[in-house]
Amino acid sequence: MARSGFIYLCCILALITLFTSCGSTDRKNSYQIQNHTPNIPEGWQALFNGNTLENWEITSFGTEGPVKVSGGSIVINYGDGCSGITWTDTFPKVNYEVQLEARKMVGNDFFCGMTFPVNNEFCSLIVGGWGGPVVGLSSIDGVDASENETQVLKNFEKEVWYTIRLQVTETTIRAWIDDEKLVDFSYAGHKLSIRPEVSLSKPFGICTWMTTAELRNIAIREIEG
Structure with missing residues (x-):
């Protein structure tokens, strides 16, 4: 050569x-x-793997903004009303806890509207509703979180992660934000319900209202009754 x-x-x-x-x-x-590997506490089961929407579906509210997975988080972009995701696998009805981290990126309303089962009824934990400060359960005896006894006002900053934990037992619904207990409601003798706007979130779903939010480290565990 x-x-x-x-x-x-x-x-x-x-x-x-x-x-x-x-x-x-x-x-x-x-x-x-x-x-991305989610940061899940010992004894909890991950509901989001950090990479895909496996076992979730984008909720077809008709008002929703786009939803995607990015950087280990679920990004729920704002639309003309509710935007969010609904769990498609089995889910307990009582004696469980759900924990997640959420932060508000754009908008001024709730960045975590968590609809969940309570035996054969449903209720929603609203975080940051009614212009931004309201935390509470919707609805109790037909009355929204902004007006019922579970209402708490709290300031939420944008782009700050908050740890939200919901507990449902046979008698009580409790909720913590960053280890501060904000909801402690004994529901015996009360009618639990949800607003029509979030009916598609059943049995378990998370949505926002005209607000962009990010979710990560979503997990569940069963607890003693």
């Missing part, structure tokens, strides 16, 4: 090796970026 031909062949082989190496690195980096 002529010297020029040998040099040409060596250059071709070097280029092939370079491109193959770069492609492998790109694939590895892409996998690392997409492979």
